[in-house]
Amino acid sequence: MRRADLDRIVAGEVDLAFRRQRRPTVKTGGTLMTVVGVLAIDAVDRVEPSDITEADARRAGFDSRDAVLAMLEGREGDLFRIRLHYAGEDPRKQLRQRADLSREEIEEIRGRLGRYDGASRHGPWTTATLRLIEAYPETLAATLAEKEGWDKAWFKTNVRKLKALGLTESLKVGYRLSPRGRAFLEHVER
16 A cells, blocks of 8 residues: 555544455455554455445545556456555564563564574574664665575565564665664674
């Protein structure tokens, strides 16, 4: 979703989205993490273009039904109407600011990273990735992946796992370690 659309959802001006997809990427009762925070998915319904009303178009942030149809034109898949609302700030923001890690938290993070490393066809990658991001903040993902001989898509997917643990932060370009990530690395290096 475009940032302008997300901002309008946060403001309560938009509460519908229309997407053409082979299958919906969100489900009723689920949530979606975005750059503005968490969106709650209230309903996902398969619809026909003829089901879209002028009121629906305005609720989706469009001037008219025709504008919605023009946006969908040429896209493949079934048409879904998604009802959603802003559910709050990204909980990872507070988590990544917490640098005062308890022994239990350190062991929990180590355990999770160990499972990620153990399940990887590439072998251990988690600590190497944290150190890479520490050494090269604000560096393109493709450049970082290349330094280790990793595929960019694989790298980005796995950095998201570190982000979910509050260890990294995404920037406009690249990443950086969060205070939590820096504190964890200090414990690893001891």
